[in-house]
Amino acid sequence: MFDGPEGDGPGGGGSAPGASRDTRTTCPYCGVGCGVIATVTTDPATGQDRVSVRGDADHPANRGRLCSKGSALADTLVRDVDGGGRLLHPEIDGHRVTWERALAEVATRFADTIAQHGPDSVAFYVSGQLLTEDYYVANKLMKGFIGASNIDTNSRLCMASSVVGHKRGLGADAVPGSYADFETADLVVLVGSNLAWCHPVLNQRLRAAKAARGTRIIVVDPRRTDSVDGADAHLALAAGTDSVLFNGLLVHLHARGATDAVFVGRHTDGEEEALAAARADAPDLATVARRCKLSEAEVAAFYADFETTEKVVTVYSQGVNQSSQGTDTVNSILNVHFLTGRIGRPGMGPFSVTGQPNAMGGREVGGLANQLAAHMGFSAEDTNRLARFWNAPRVAAQPGLKAVDLFRAIERGRVKAVWIMATNPAVSMPDAGRVRRALALCPTVVVSDCIRDTDTGRFAHIRLPAAGWSEKDGTVTNSDRNISRQRAFCAPEGEARPDWWIITQVARRMGFADAFGFASPADVFREHAALSAFENDGRRAFDIGALAAVSDADFDTLAPFPWPWRAGGQPQERLFTDHRFFHEDRRARFIPVTTRPLPRSLPDGALLLNTGRLRDQWHTMTRTGLSARLSAHAPEPCLDLHPIDAAARGVADGGLARIVSTAGEALARVRVTDAQVPGTAFLPMHWTDAFTGSCVIGRLIDDDAVDALSGQPDLKRMPVTVLPYEPDWTAFWLSRQPVTPTHDGYWARRAVPGGHLIELAGRGPVPDLAPAGWDAASGTAINFSDAARGNRRTAWLRGDRLDACLFVAADGRLPGRAWLVGLLEGDGLADADRAALLAGRAPGARADEGRIVCSCFSVGINRLIAAIGDQSLTSAEAVGAALKAGTNCGSCVPEIKEVLRHAVQREMA
Structure with missing residues (x-):
């Protein structure tokens, strides 16, 4: 497998100089949950640790594959090096304090707020970036001991509709199948899922199945994304009409007799009501085509393919979930699988792919405001059970505030203390302006994060340095219910601590020490596993009771496994093989679905x-x-x-x-x-x-x-x-250290080798930029100005090294950046380079990679085009053989094909 480029690790490895150690862990990005092997090598000359990553061939999710992001994990370890931005120490009001002072302040502020205004005056907003153990302790503190349900998660923004749809249809928040179904299905329908970009390793597995056994792929998406490349059909339907399409499919399948009458009769309820709603919404092919803005032929072909193919997996993601009718759309998909009995068997079923690495793990422990731990709800029976298990004084009796309502409540002063963990709602929440106003008004804002300067962290009264991905230990659950270990392979930077530890320490200082005696992630995991099995007779889907007494040693070496894993049994890869669901009567539920109009009016020209x-x-x-x-x-x-x-x-x-x-x-x-x-x-x-x-x-x-x-x-x-x-001027700024422009126009910053590149444009004066701390004694500044044309160029040199440069043009004509970036990365300037600096062009012929197409191997568009012409390359496979581009994660293959198509068109012109 591809071994990602090496990067200095945060240290603390403890290996002998020159020695290497491998750690099996899990990628922190999407819900695929890929296994990663991190190798830490100690440089014998410097004692510095260097980290490289590769895919874990033994992990069931990825079998050694990694996407471009996973391959670059070593590049992205957040360190306090060269202004890396790491939050290293606890802070109160911007001043460094001890952990004891910070923990006591959080505990005191929350306790005082509760005493004055009640438990509903405080809230936690957490994240799918947390490990399950972090989530469990936070949920236990809020719902079991503070006694409120105001803990919600950024999974509300991506997976909540799937959760409710599953609970309505299946009786539980549980994905029925496994990734293996992608490889045994004869037809895979991608609905609102750009699998090629958002879950690239699953896309690789699907494309491999297509190549090996001819799996057909249909993409349902308003956009023609890279997932359409190589698909058998693309239905570019109108936004928000997915439920119309699947209601029409339900009607079609029933009319054609393509139903599993035995399954429906024995194991489901609500068929007639769902059919009646579907007939009213999508009575015929013509209506579906008109409402979805598709041709009748496209719809008919899709319906026929679904009807005549038994092994169908319907994969859906945020294009379905992130909608004001997302829940109904999920149920419209479940309905067609119920009608045809295509669930609980290999190669078929509805399949929700999650956006975050531990969105499902968070839901297992009650991370959403409308659920309790271990798949329990707010019935009197469940709250009583949880109170007895936790020996908790005041288990929350009703759901709390969901994300949008939570920040509205902060703005209105109803919630007066909020603790935000591992997420950035000042950016990611809708109406981020409202969120920022709310946080600015809130008397107590606590932020736990790795990064010191985030949009949300700027509102924090108390900042707590959390351990990062390479420093954390615990478990995560991926999209097909596989629980994997995340293992630390670097010591925490500065005074950073794991989230579970931080929450535990605050809980103790709030007076709940007896219930928060956790000393390790294994302690938390054991309690979590025991709760999942507590008074669970198989009617709650989530149960990992087999591990309730797992030893520390076995927890350390725990291999990935799917839940449920009940005591005395084996891990269960596929659910509903016995056609018994998780409603009280063990039957699945058809849900009537009616497509609603757009939630917002669309003005003319919008x-x-x-x-x-x-x-x-x-x-x-x-x-x-x-x-x-x-x-x-x-x-x-x-x-x-x-x-x-x-x-x-x-x-x-x-x-x-x-x-x-x-x-x-x-x-x-x-x-x-x-x-x-x-x-x-x-x-x-x-x-x-x-x-x-x-x-x-x-x-x-x-x-x-x-x-x-x-x-x-x-x-x-x-x-x-x-x-x-239309700006008056355009510019770019290149420097070793980051700067933040302050003008009202446009700017965008990105990392480049050796520093930072900012593209700028604006009206009125050009912002006054200079390297941080620059004065006359710092070095030499060289200038060129053409006032008549509105052009100027400045370069700042420290000795023979380029420190920064600014190029401004009124006519938009700016030189390329590649050569200048190369100068920034270098140790010093040659005489010829120095002389050509303000021209912005290399003194001799030098290759310019151009915009990067293949991130894994840093192959740019210019090199790609040149190779296609010079070597007469005619396929993505030939490009891969010549340049390696597209041979690791494969995410760039559609773009390579597009470049090849344009090359052919140019030759024919």
């Missing part, structure tokens, strides 16, 4: 804004943004528009656009592409105030449209107006 992930970035880039190679594929926030929409609004490919919604505004670079359906736009979710001055996605999305059942915000259908942004 576009529907869709948001989502990029191939090489993760969440708010606090990790992936540190990697130069991960930042090179999509270096700026980019608004995708169809050519018709771009032309109608006077915006050009590569230009800048102003995006306006009822919630706020943004500026972004424009990419014109026919991958978009006319009338829609796409903007990635990753940029924050640390990486741009003008494109925080949460500021564009209002929080008015949420799913009434799940509380999940609608993040895919925000009306926006798009206008051209």
Whole structure:
């Protein structure tokens, strides 16, 4: 397998010089839950630890594969090196304090707030980035001992609709199948899932199955994403009409007699009601085609393929969940699998793929405000059971505030103390402006994080340094219910501590020491496992009671396993093989679904804004943004528009656009592409105030449209107006140290080898930029200015090293960046380079890689095009053989094919 590039680890390895040690752990990115082997090698000359990563061939999720992000994990270890931004020590009001002082302050503030205003005046907002043990302790403290349910998670933004849909249909929040079903299915339908970018290793497994056994793939998505590459069909339906499509499929299957009457009769309820609702919503093929804006032939072909193929897996993700009718859409998918009995058997079933590494683990311990631990709810029986198990004085008796309502309650003063752990809601929540106003008003904001300067951390009264991925120990649960160990392989930076430890220490200081005697993650895991089996006669899906007494040694070596694993039994890879579900009568439920209109009115000329992930970035880039190679594929926030929409609004490919919604505004670079359906736009979710001055996605999305059942915000259908942004000047800034421009225009920063590159544009004065701490004694500044043309260039040198440079042009004509970045990375300037510096062009012929296409092997567009022409390459396989591009994670293969297509078109022209 590909071995990611090496990077200095945070130290604390303890190995003899020159020695290496391997640690099996789990990738911290998406819900695939890939196994990773981290190798730490101690340099004999410096004593520094160096880290490399590779896929774990023995892990059932990935079998050694890694995506571009996973391959670059060693690049993204957050360290306090060269301004790495690590939060190293506890702080109160920006001042360093001891752990004892910080813990006592958190405990006192929360206890005093509860004493004055009641338990519902405090809240936790947590994250799928936490380990299950962290989640468990936080949930126990809030729901068992504080006595409120105001603990919610950022999984509310991605998985809540799937949770409710599963509970309504299956009786439990449980994915029925396993990843192996991707490889045994004859038809896989991807609904609202860009598997190629968001879950690349699963996409590799699916494509391998297609190559080996001819698995057919149908993509249902308004956008033509890279997942469409090689698919058998793409249904580019209108946004928000997925439930129409699946209601129509339900009607079609029933009319054609393509039902499993025995399964439906013996194991389900509600068929007639669901069919009646579906017939009213999608009575015939013509209605479905019209409402979905598809041709009748497309719909008919899809329905026929689904009807005649027994082994069908329907994979869905955020395109379904992140909607104000997400829950109903989930149930419309479950309904067709119930009608045909395609569940509980290999190669078939509905399959929800999660966005975060431990979204499911958090739900196992009650991380959402509307659930209790171990898949229990708020019935009197469940709350009594939990109170007895925990010996808890005041178990919460009713659900708490879900994410959107939680931050509204903070703004209104109802919640007066909030503890935010491992997430950045000032960026990721809808109506991020409201979230920021709420946090600014809140009397007590506690933030636990690895990073000191986040958008949310800027509102913190108390900051607690949390251990990072390489420093944490515990478990996570992936999308197919596999529980894997995450193991630390580096010592914590500074005074960072694991989240479970931090919460435990606060709980003790609040007077709950007897219930929080945990001394290790294994202690927490054992209690979690014991609770899952407590008075569980098989009616609760989640049960890992077989491990309730696992020893420390066995916990250390625990191999990945799927739940449930009941005492005396074996881990269960597939659920519902006996057709017994988790409702009280053990029958599945058909749910009537009616498609609702768009939650927001669409003014004349407005576009529907869709948001989502990029191939090489993760969440708010606090990790992936540190990697130069991960930042090179999509270096700026980019608004995708169809050519018709771009032309109608006077915006050009590569230009800048102003995006306006009822919630706020943004500026972004424009990419014109026919991958978009006319009338829609796409903007990635990753940029924050640390990486741009003008494109925080949460500021564009209002929080008015949420799913009434799940509380999940609608993040895919925000009306926006798009206008051209015409700057007076454009510029770029290149420096070893980061700077933050303060002008009102556009800027976007990314990591490059040796430093940082910022693209800028604006109106009025150019911002006054200079290297941090620069004065006349620091070095030499050389200048070129052409006032008549509005151009100027400045370079700052320290000795013979380039420290920074600024290039400004009124006409938009700026030199390429690649050669200058190379100078920044180098140790010193040659005389010829120094002389050519302000020209921005290399003194001799030098290759320019161009925009990176393959992040795994740093293959740029210019090298790719040259190789295709020089070597007459005609296929992605030939490109891989020549350049290695596309041979590791495969995520760039669709783009390589696109470049090949353009090359053929140029030859034929």
